[in-house]
Amino acid sequence: VIYTNEEAFWRQRGTQRWVLRGDTAYFQAIANGRRRxxxxxxxxxxxxxxxxxxxNRAHVDGFYKALFSTSPRGGLSLAPSFWDPHQLVSDTENAALTAPFSKAEVWTAIKGMNSASAPGPDGLPVKFFQTFWDVIKPEVMALFEEFYVGAIDLSRLNYGIITLIPKVAGASNIRQFRPITV
Known part of the structure; x- marks a missing residue:
């Protein structure tokens, strides 16, 4: 069954010639070309x-860490007169913003996400969370509770996978690549 599915995939991607003759050289050329x-x-x-x-990995890592890092700034503060009194958060708004996350609030956010979007770094698509919400709800809510009380290490949540797209053919300098985060 697996071979049949793979064969169908490559049949759609290439010409019929290699399928009819069992030409593995054609298959290898396609796979190696994509890898190159x-x-x-x-x-x-x-x-x-x-x-x-x-x-290469170390160079790319260092380049983007230097590019996207900031130097610490001390003494940055805004004068109280900077804010218009009508722009301040009211006590009611503050209570709503600082309240613990509710199950209904989290479920509404999960339902509102595009179920066909790409999986995150954990490999789980949004559809998984939507389909199995009743099963995973305790673990997800525990994560939100840890976040709320400040007991979670945010560095493990705040990262992305950078993919480099060449801006020019034959790019060989890091500045000739466009980074996108997946």
């Missing part, structure tokens, strides 16, 4: 050529 297109074989770091995947 999606791989960054080398990068230049100023005057140094980086060819090893570990070096």
């Amino acid at each position: 297109r999606n791989t960054i074989p080398l990068l230049w770091d100023r005057e140094t050529l980086l060819q090893h995947p570990t070096e």
Whole structure:
């Protein structure tokens, strides 16, 4: 069954020729071509050529950490007169904003998400959370409770997977790639 599904997939992607003759060279060329297109074989770091995947990863990581990090700023404060009194949060609004998350509130947010969206870093699509809400509700609500009381390490939630899209053919400098976060 698996082979039949794979064969159907590749039949749709390529010509009928290799399926009819069992031409694995055609299959290998398609698979290897895609791998070559999606791989960054080398990068230049100023005057140094980086060819090893570990070096490339370290260079990309360092480049984007430096680009997106901020230097600490001390003494930044706004004068009380900066805010218009009508723009301040009322006591009622403050109570609503600082209240613990309710099951209904979390479920409304999950229901409102696009069920066909791509899975997150955990590999679970939104449809999973919508379908199995009754089963996973205690664990999800425990996560929200930990967040509310400040007992959760937010660094594990605040990250993305960066994919580099070349801006030009044959890109070899990190500035020739456009980062997108998935």
